[in-house]
């Protein structure tokens with residue numbers, strides 16, 4: 121069959137499914153696209169009912185990474201590693217090391233077409249272990265020559281996106297004039313809350329972990345339950361916990377005017393973008409908003425740029441989002457559709 125442009129949008133270039141030689145665990149590495157450059161995407165170590173569910177996740181997440189890289193203007197494509205742990209399976213230190221070496225061997229066999237980083241279930245220290253088998257592992261700790269934890273850079277990107285979103289939705293990028301509900305106060309959400317407080321914004325925040333209340337106290341924010349936060353009567357909702365928070369059930373309960381946050385995969389389904397659009401809630405696509413960490417890490421570690429050059433790329437999130445929101449407004453489409461078209465066009469151009 122002759123490959124067409126449509127095929128390159130949906131087909132992965134290379135997918136490896138391997139039983140780890142040391143761990144006997146199923147390892148999936150999906151390389152979605154190298155049209156713009158080396159494919160990148162984190163290593164997910166998570167429980168799945170069946171390894172095929174891990175394969176499905178790897179295919180979906182690697183395709184989303186292609187969009188994320190294209191929208192971030194990175195010379196990279198999308199990939200993903202998934203280690204599918206059987207239900208209830210735990211790993212001791214030796215077992216973890218074994219599976220990370222197995223992952224490193226699979227990546228080493230890809231001749232540099234793909235590099236991995238941290239994701240759900242893995243962190244910078246795990247990248248050091250993978251790097252014992254392949255050089256294609258980034259986001260290692262600073263004392264191992266890497267750029268370390270990316271959450272603060274992700275938060276900087278979120279702030280850039282919030283400026284652009286407020287300018288489009290409210291006619292002013294001034295955050296001190298706006299109210300925000302930050303849902304999830306983990307590594308990224310905690311930074312975002314502090315930065316919004318520094319900008320003089322009015323704040324509500326919540327987390328399933330009551331221990332995070334100290335962060336709201338320090339930021340002068342009001343504490344709310346996760347549900348109270350989600351449905352707060354604020355200008356902007358900032359999803360910073362897990363994905364899937366915007367659904368056909370939750371959208372009718374929202375009282376915000378706009379949404380932008382770092383949480384990945386905020387929409388439970390593509391059609392939920394239409395529901396937000398119908399309600400007049402302006403949603404900033406998470407693939408654009410959450411890219412700060414990967415932009416910084418790849419710029420510094422893979423492309424050997426200075427921190428100053430990386431910072432310029434990071435601030436570019438604001439202009440990218442502005443372009444997407446303007447396109448969506450001009451064409452009457454959703455920001456999700458505008459972002460997808462933009463990304464696919466860049467990837468197609470890269471194939472030519």
Ligand SMILES: NC(=O)c1ccc[n+]([C@@H]2O[C@H](COP(=O)([O-])OP(=O)(O)OC[C@H]3O[C@@H](n4cnc5c(N)ncnc54)[C@H](O)[C@@H]3O)[C@@H](O)[C@H]2O)c1
Pocket residue numbers: 270271272274303304305306307308309326327328329332346360361362363382383384410411413414
């Ligand atoms: N860390 C990064 O650089 C980065 C980069 C891109 C995207 N993201 C995404 O941003 C989100 C946050 O990442 P993180 O690194 O801060 O994670 P994290 O694990 O440090 O924090 C997540 C927080 O959400 C809270 N939480 C979990 N379920 C919740 C719920 N139902 N309601 C309210 N709070 C809940 C947790 O208690 C925790 O405090 C994730 O979706 C992640 O995939 C993170």
